[in-house]
Amino acid sequence: MTADQATTHGKVPVEREERDACLGADGSVAHVTRVLRMISGRWKLPILFRLFAEPSMRSSQFLRDIPDISQKMLTQQLRALENDGIVARRDFGEQPPRVEYELTDSGRSLMPVLMSVREFSRRHPGGR
Known part of the structure; x- marks a missing residue:
């Protein structure tokens, strides 16, 4: 060699x-x-896995599903994911305001990678 x-x-x-x-x-x-x-970060993976499970979600659903996240932090994390092209924000232009979030094509293509990382972790339980 x-x-x-x-x-x-x-x-x-x-x-x-x-x-x-x-x-x-x-x-x-x-x-x-x-x-x-x-x-x-603490909240991006929970957001991504929720959007993988539910194709489209509103802020109120995230707040119910992800314990301890504040509205401010949720908004910051969703904006960061949107800026990176992983999450798309859809504003329906209605009153009262209705906004939903979904994974972009890039976000969906990232999910198999994250699932592989999950499986790696399951097979290699050592370390923290």
């Missing part, structure tokens, strides 16, 4: 074998880090 074969970045499936493929500005590490930032 050569030194290149023994390194972690050599094992990551990418189109080219150069070090930058993993560690460069546009490498694997940068992309995974960006996604982890999008979903990090």
